[in-house]
Amino acid sequence: xxxxxxxxxxxxxxxxxxxxxxxxxxxxxxxxxxxxxxxxxxxxxxxxxxxxxxxxxxxxxxxxxxxxxxxxxxxxxxxxxxxxxxxxxxxxxxxxxxxxxxxxxxxxxxxxxxxxxxxxxxxxxxxxxxxxxxxxxxxxxxxxxxxxxxxxxxxxxxxxxxxxxxxxxxxxxxxxxxxxxxxxxxxxxxxxxxxxxxxxxxxxxxxxxxxxxxxxxxxxxxxxxxxxxxxxxxxxxxxxxxxxxxxxxxxxxxxxxx
Numbered sequence: 001x002x003x004x005x006x007x008x009x010x011x012x013x014x015x016x017x018x019x020x021x022x023x024x025x026x027x028x029x030x031x032x033x034x035x036x037x038x039x040x041x042x043x044x045x046x047x048x049x050x051x052x053x054x055x056x057x058x059x060x061x062x063x064x065x066x067x068x069x070x071x072x073x074x075x076x077x078x079x080x081x082x083x084x085x086x087x088x089x090x091x092x093x094x095x096x097x098x099x100x101x102x103x104x105x106x107x108x109x110x111x112x113x114x115x116x117x118x119x120x121x122x123x124x125x126x127x128x129x130x131x132x133x134x135x136x137x138x139x140x141x142x143x144x145x146x147x148x149x150x151x152x153x154x155x156x157x158x159x160x161x162x163x164x165x166x167x168x169x170x171x172x173x174x175x176x177x178x179x180x181x182x183x184x185x186x187x188x189x190x191x192x193x194x195x196x197x198x199x200x201x202x203x204x205x206x207x208x209x210x211x212x213x214x215x216x217x218x219x220x221x222x223x224x225x226x227x228x229x230x231x232x233x234x235x236x237x238x239x240x241x242x243x244x245x246x247x248x249x250x251x252x253x254x255x256x257x258x
Contacts, residue, residue, distance in 0.1 A: 017195040021216045021249045024198070032213040032253070033071065033144075046074045046137065048147040048166060050158035051081040051118055052094035052110070053233050056226040057242065058153050058183060060101065061217035061251040062146060067102045068218075074140055075103060077110045078129065078162060083118040086232045096229040100222060109136065120157055129165025130172055137178060146253065149182040153191075153247065170258055184212070184252040195220075197246035205252060215251045223248045 034040050045066060049055055055063065055075055066073050077094060080087030091110050098108055111132070116124050136142070147166050152159025166180055184204075190197045198216065205214035217223060227242045228234055242248050 014194065014196060017198050018249075020198050021195045021220070022218055024202075024216055032065070032215060033069070042069075043071045043144050044074070044140065044142050045071050045144045045146060046076055046140065046142045048076045048078070048133070048145060048162055050078055050148075050152075050156065050162050052077055052090040053081070053097070053227065053230040054159070055094070055101070056097050056223060056230065057238070057245070058148075058247045059146070059251065060223035060226055061215050061247070061249065062183070062253065063101050063103065064217060064219060064222060065215045065251075072107070073103055074107045074142065075109070076133075076136055077108070078113070078116050078124070078132070079118045079158065080110060080112050081118045082112075084232075087112065087118075089232050090230070093230040093232060097226040100226040100229060118158065122158065124158060124161035124165065126161065126164040126168040129162065130169035133166065133169040134172070143178055145178060145180040147180065147182060149185050149254070151185040153183065153185050167256065167258060170256065180256040181253040182256050183247075184254050186246065186252075191246055192244050193246050194244045195246070195249045198250055201246075201250045201252050208254070211257075212252055212254045215253065217249050217251075220248050 033043055047055060047059055047063065049059070054077070063073060075094075075098060081090040094110060095105055095108060098105070113128070113132075115128055133145070137145070145166055148159040148163045150160060150163050152163060163182065170178070170180055186197065190200065201214045205212045224242050227238065
């Protein structure tokens with residue numbers, strides 16, 4: 001009987017948390033890049049990721065929020081994800097996933113640089129990444145970057161190298177005209193708590209005094225649909241990840257200040 005009551009309680013809290021994600025209108029979710037309503041301006045944003053499927057697995061709440069607010073979102077993927085020899089397939093899967101997320105094909109760029117190859121043991125040069133970012137941000141008139149934090153959510157070396165490359169780029173920016181935000185990594189318990197993490201995420205954003213924002217995914221099914229486009233990666237444990245990961249429901253972004 002006790003286990004039955006515990007199960008009922010967990011399900012109830014899960015449903016309450018999901019309701020909070022779907023229908024919350026907290027200032028943190030509304031005010032990100034709004035600058036106080038009347039001063040709102042549309043931004044040209046570049047999401048910088050390491051591999052095809054990073055955008056769907058980790059950043060879909062951010063993408064969906066930004067697109068819904070009318071911002072222009074570009075995606076720069078620094079590799080084809082060719083560790084298993086499926087790079088060309090994964091490139092096409094990324095285009096299909098971005099269609100689900102309402103990002104036009106012409107706003108997506110996927111690199112296949114010999115020094116930026118997918119792999120846990122492949123260290124990427126932050127200087128090279130900074131050089132690429134300088135070229136890409138200038139060509140697209142980008143004024144804001146979003147990427148991984150220093151841990152990279154899963155700890156993948158390529159994710160961390162992307163973060164380091166952006167930090168190098170920001171240090172080299174003479175005028176500081178481009179701002180950057182990082183997706184905050186959480187503990188493994190929070191990572192697999194699904195919508196339950198909404199309470200701690202909102203609290204941390206409120207206590208940050210504008211340095212962090214909590215973006216809630218009003219359409220988590222779109223995250224699932226986007227990840228499903230990555231058919232070469234769509235195996236059972238990734239299906240479970242998208243269903244139970246807090247990153248399907250919530251993104252906490254923190255401004256990168258060097």
